[in-house]
Structures are given as C-alpha cells and as structure tokens.
Amino acid sequence: MSLADMCRDGVSILHTPVPTGAVLLVMGLVRIRKSISGRRGKLRASSDPTYESRIQAAIQGIANGLYKSIAAAAKEQNVSHQTLSDRCLGVHKPRRLAQESRQLLSAAQEETVVDWCNLASTSATPIHPAKLRASDTIGEFFEMQKKLDDNYNKIPPEHHWNMDEKGNQMGGGRKNTGMKFIFSAEDSDCYRVHSDNLELVTIIECVSTAGAKMPPWFVLSEGPAPDIRDLKDKVGGVSFSPTGWTDHEIADYWFRNHFVPTAEKHCVDPEKPIVLTVDGHSSHEQRAIQRAAYDNGVIIHAFPSKTTHKIQPLDVGMFSSVQRPWTKHCDKCLADGVEIDRYNFIHEYMAIHHVITPELVQKAFKKTGIYPLNLSVFTDKDFAPSLVYQTTTHLPPSYPADIPSSPMAAPSDVDEVDKLMRLDDSEEEDSEDDTDFFPMADDEHDLDSESSDSESEEEEEDAQPSRNDTRITRSTSLVSGSIPHPVIPTYNQAMMLTKEELWYELQHMYEQNGALVQTTQILTAQLDATNAHCTMAQRALAQS
Incomplete structure (x- = not known):
C-alpha cells in the first residue's frame, strides 16, 4: 500500500505494519489532507488568527441555544472542549486580555486610543505618536528651548521674557483674603463690608529670567481716560477696548511700541536674539506681530x-502673589472711604505692584524649569487628568451611550414564586408531570410547554433538550443586562428529578455562573472605557 493509499484511508492506517517514523509522516500527511479538504485542525490561538473568533462564536451559540452543550459547540467550531468550558465558566481570559495587567494600557484604553486616532484622521488632523502623551508635549517644548539656546551659544537671561495678561476687578474680586477678624461672641451672624464693583481691567505684565519687569500696560473699558501723568515712568501705557480685554490691535500696539523698545534697553549682547514666550492666544500669534518680531530680531x-x-512663570509665581495683596488693598480703601474706579485704579494698583520682586520672578522661572533649564522638573503626576472635569466634545462611535453608575436592578421574582407554587400543586395532583420546576424566561416558553402536552411520546422525549435551550435563553438575558434571582428547588422537588435532569440543572448552574462572570467583565470594560475616554477627551481638547 502506497502512502497515498494510506492517506486516503485514515481509519485503517494505524493497523498497517509500518515503521514508527513512517507512521508519524503518514499522520502528518493525513492532517495536511484534512486541512486541504476544508476540515481545519484544532490550532492554538497563537497560530490561528480565527481561533478567538470561533471561541466567541461558540460562547454566543451556547448562550443563544444554538448548541445543546459545550461539547457540541466545541465540535462544531473546531475548538478545544476544555478551553471553551473554562472560558464559559470565566476561569480563563482571551489571549489578548490574559496579560492585561502587565500592559501599559488596558484593552479598553487601547481601543479608545484607536478610536481617537481614527476620529482625528477623518478630520484631516492625524495624531502623531509623540502627541499621545502630554508629557511628550512638555518635553518637546523644553527640547525646543534647549535647541534654541544651543543654536545661539547660550542666550543671556536678560533676553528671555514672558508676557501674559491678568484681569483684575476694581472691587478686588470675591476671593477670600485669608485674614481673620474679631466679632462679638454673642453675634450669630458676622458681616464685613466688601466692594461689589466687578468691573474688569486687564493688566499686561512682562518679566525676564534675569528678574527684570517691564512697566505694566493697562486696558480699560471704553470711557474717560484717567490722569496718570504722575506715573509716567512707572506705567507703560493705557489702551481702551469695549470689554476691557485685549484684542489684536492692542496686542500689536503693545508689542511694537512697548515691548520691543524696553527689551532692547535690557539687551547685553546685540548678536543674541530676544526671546518672548507667550501663551497660544490668537492675538499673540497674529501676522502683524510675527512681521514685527521678524523685523526686530x-x-x-x-x-x-x-x-x-x-x-x-507669570501664572505660576506672580499673578497669585499679586491677587491677595490687591484684594486686601481694596478692602482697606473701602474701609477708609475710598472707592476704586477707573480714575484711580491704576494708582491704587501701582501701590501694591512692588510685591513683584526680582527674587520672586527668578523663583517663578526656576519653578517652571525654564531657567535654569530643567527637563525633569515635572513628574507623571503633573500630567494626570483632573478627577473632577466635565466637558462637551465630539466623541468616537464606540463611546458607550449609557454607563450604569450602580448595580443593575434585578427583575422581580414574584411571578417566578407564583409559578413555583403552581408547580407544587400540579405535582401533588399528577406525580408524572414532567414540568420543569425552574420558571421559564418568558410567556413564549409557557405556550411551548402547554402545546407539548398534546404531542406524541416521541416528541416528549425530545423535549428535554428544549428545556436546556430555555435555560440557555435565560443565560442570554443575563449577559444582555438582566440578572434574575436563582430559584432554589425544595428537597422534595429535587428528589423527584432523574439523574439526567439533575445533570441538566447542574450544567445550567455552570452556564449561569459563566454568564455572570461575562457580565461582570462587560461592566468592568465599560467602566475602563469611560475612564479612558475622559482622559482622551481632555487631551483632545488640549490639542484644540
């Protein structure tokens, strides 16, 4: 008999007296022939890309009642019976989730990142890998600072400036000053006079890494101009806008007529450029300012x-140091009978402007890592998302529409108890009644059980798998979100069941336990996905 003939007869091949090596070779050819003929062998998940999908199809088929048992599902889907059984009972996880604890991102977080990458690509703003972490963005900023400093062979600190705007309210604002006052012990209500003037004045401050500060620039709302001739050398200038905020014209005027001349006075090396660091407001990045910056180096x-x-630096170390003295000064002026308005605001503000000292400025630059340059000034904790953060933004399609914040409510078991009591009465009247003591999942199964009584004995013998299908259907409702209370039979009811019926009930308990484990995994994945989406939403807004 040739090898080809033996391969065609896979049953009798083991009875053919051939050497051991030939047997191994022939068995290998048989497996190859079976694979070629369309009957795939049981491959491992690591080598078969469709293995996990077949496992999921088997689990879903068991839950939907498509397969009568785990063995039938394993045979039909050509997967390991033990693996499928363990997966149904929640003993093992899929290969993709088994090592999730060792991964940097969970499976839900990975899917979220992919969704955001797809969303960004469809909007013509693809995400660069370096942009996936905020720390990479900060690192890129510091690397640019270092590269700029290296290209010009150490730019002097007198050439590094930081500019920002701060809004001050004429009444001092509503923040607490932290001061303590004396009240009578008999007074249940304690009051203190505080100004309610919330009119806003914008102040443009600019400081250098050497500790120098430029005279502040003020932006008032449209109206009469205050007299500041006595502050000519202490104030950079005054502008007016409809709201009291800066706009493109004011920013351009400040840059050309105040910043450039003042910064040039502090230059110590004409060969080195002047560096101005600002936030990303549109008024700071307009073409007019870019053109003026290019013309003036x-x-x-x-x-x-x-x-x-x-x-x-201005946000970290200076504006907060100015706000509290300003609030205290406003309260003192109100106590002295002086009301702060647009005519005396600048004078009163300059009275506390001395709190911005060279030491405070240098400390702020050092704290932010800008000067001296410190690339490791921040830790991972500094880039963690805020725990209390809410916003409205566009989200990928996979974002869960409804995330339960509490355990899912279980359906009432009153109907199930009623059915059980009716079952007890029927068993007393007719001991041969083979009605399952477990309640059906819905009225549809009750109609099926009533119609089955009028059928032949052969059909009644086939009714046992149908009962197993009913239990599997209840497991499906469990996976989809409805967790029924288990109904425990009485001792007499259990004794009336056959061994086969007890085996089916035990199998049902294992399947229900597996469904509970699967439901828990689904809820856990939804929670992880929600947390991951919050993180990605914040980072997406940061890039906008």
Whole structure:
C-alpha cells in the first residue's frame, strides 16, 4: 500500500505494519489532507488568527441555544472542549486580555486610543505618536528651548521674557483674603463690608529670567481716560477696548511700541536674539506681530496648549502673589472711604505692584524649569487628568451611550414564586408531570410547554433538550443586562428529578455562573472605557 493509499484511508492506517517514523509522516500527511479538504485542525490561538473568533462564536451559540452543550459547540467550531468550558465558566481570559495587567494600557484604553486616532484622521488632523502623551508635549517644548539656546551659544537671561495678561476687578474680586477678624461672641451672624464693583481691567505684565519687569500696560473699558501723568515712568501705557480685554490691535500696539523698545534697553549682547514666550492666544500669534518680531530680531515661542498653569512663570509665581495683596488693598480703601474706579485704579494698583520682586520672578522661572533649564522638573503626576472635569466634545462611535453608575436592578421574582407554587400543586395532583420546576424566561416558553402536552411520546422525549435551550435563553438575558434571582428547588422537588435532569440543572448552574462572570467583565470594560475616554477627551481638547 502506497502512502497515498494510506492517506486516503485514515481509519485503517494505524493497523498497517509500518515503521514508527513512517507512521508519524503518514499522520502528518493525513492532517495536511484534512486541512486541504476544508476540515481545519484544532490550532492554538497563537497560530490561528480565527481561533478567538470561533471561541466567541461558540460562547454566543451556547448562550443563544444554538448548541445543546459545550461539547457540541466545541465540535462544531473546531475548538478545544476544555478551553471553551473554562472560558464559559470565566476561569480563563482571551489571549489578548490574559496579560492585561502587565500592559501599559488596558484593552479598553487601547481601543479608545484607536478610536481617537481614527476620529482625528477623518478630520484631516492625524495624531502623531509623540502627541499621545502630554508629557511628550512638555518635553518637546523644553527640547525646543534647549535647541534654541544651543543654536545661539547660550542666550543671556536678560533676553528671555514672558508676557501674559491678568484681569483684575476694581472691587478686588470675591476671593477670600485669608485674614481673620474679631466679632462679638454673642453675634450669630458676622458681616464685613466688601466692594461689589466687578468691573474688569486687564493688566499686561512682562518679566525676564534675569528678574527684570517691564512697566505694566493697562486696558480699560471704553470711557474717560484717567490722569496718570504722575506715573509716567512707572506705567507703560493705557489702551481702551469695549470689554476691557485685549484684542489684536492692542496686542500689536503693545508689542511694537512697548515691548520691543524696553527689551532692547535690557539687551547685553546685540548678536543674541530676544526671546518672548507667550501663551497660544490668537492675538499673540497674529501676522502683524510675527512681521514685527521678524523685523526686530525677536523670537516668539508659544507654550503648549492647556499647560500655562504649570509652565508659565507669570501664572505660576506672580499673578497669585499679586491677587491677595490687591484684594486686601481694596478692602482697606473701602474701609477708609475710598472707592476704586477707573480714575484711580491704576494708582491704587501701582501701590501694591512692588510685591513683584526680582527674587520672586527668578523663583517663578526656576519653578517652571525654564531657567535654569530643567527637563525633569515635572513628574507623571503633573500630567494626570483632573478627577473632577466635565466637558462637551465630539466623541468616537464606540463611546458607550449609557454607563450604569450602580448595580443593575434585578427583575422581580414574584411571578417566578407564583409559578413555583403552581408547580407544587400540579405535582401533588399528577406525580408524572414532567414540568420543569425552574420558571421559564418568558410567556413564549409557557405556550411551548402547554402545546407539548398534546404531542406524541416521541416528541416528549425530545423535549428535554428544549428545556436546556430555555435555560440557555435565560443565560442570554443575563449577559444582555438582566440578572434574575436563582430559584432554589425544595428537597422534595429535587428528589423527584432523574439523574439526567439533575445533570441538566447542574450544567445550567455552570452556564449561569459563566454568564455572570461575562457580565461582570462587560461592566468592568465599560467602566475602563469611560475612564479612558475622559482622559482622551481632555487631551483632545488640549490639542484644540
């Protein structure tokens, strides 16, 4: 008999007296022939890309009642019976999730990142891998600072400037000053006079890494101009806008007529450029300012979006140091009978402007890591998303529409108990009644059980798999979100069941346990996906 003949007869091949090596070779050919004929062998998940999909199809088929048992599902889908059984019971996880604890991102987080990458690509704004972490953005900013400093062979600190606007309210604002006052112990209500003037004045401050500060620039709302002739050398200038905020024209005028002349006075090396670091407001990046910067040898460097609270010196170390003295000064003026308005605001503000000292400025630059340059000034904790953060934005399609914040409500078991009591009465009347003591999943199964009584004995013998299908259907409702209370039979009811019926009930308990484990995994994945989406939403807004 040739090898080809033996391969065609896979049953009798083991009875053919051939050497051991030939047997191994022939068995290998048989497996190859079976694979070629369309009957695939049981491959491992690591070598078969469709293995996991077949496992999932088998689990879904068991839940839907397509297969009568785990063995039938394993045979039909050509997967390992033990693996399928363990997966149904929740003993093992898929290969993709088995090592999830060792991964940097969970499976839900990976899917979220992919969804955001797809969303960005469809909007013609693809995400660069370096942009996936905020720390990479900060690192890129510091690398640009270092590269700029190296290209010009150490730019002097007198040439590095930081500019930003601060809004001050004429009444001092509503923040608490932290001061303590004496009240009578008999007074249940304690009051203190505080100004309610919330009119806004914008102040443009600019400081250098050497500790120098430029005279502040003020932006008032449209109206009469205050008399500041006595502050000519202390104030940079005054502008007016409809809202009291800066606009493109004011920013351009400030840059050309105040910043450039003042910064040139502080230059110590004409061969080195002047560097101005600003936030990404549109008024700072307009073409007019870019043209003026190019003409005057000024390099403008913008902070990454949504990071100025950490790396902008004016925000980190100076504006907060000015706000509390300003609020105290406003309260003192009100106590002295002096009302702060647009005519005396600048004078009163300059009275506390001395709190911005060279030491404070240098400390702020050092804290942000800008000067001296410190690339490791921040840790991973500084880039963690805010735990209390809400926003509205566009989200990928996979974002869950409804995430339960509490355990899912179980359906009422009153109907199930009623059915069980009716079952007890029927068993007393007719001991041969083979009605399952477990309640059906819905009324549809009750109609099926009533119609089955009028059928032949052969059809009644085939009714046992149908009962197993009913239990599997209940497991499907469990996976989809409805967790029924288990109904425990009485001792007499259990004794009336045959061994086969007890085996089916035990099998049902295992399947229900597996469905509970699967439901828990689904809810856990939804929660992980929600947390991951919040993180990605914040980072997406940071890039906008």
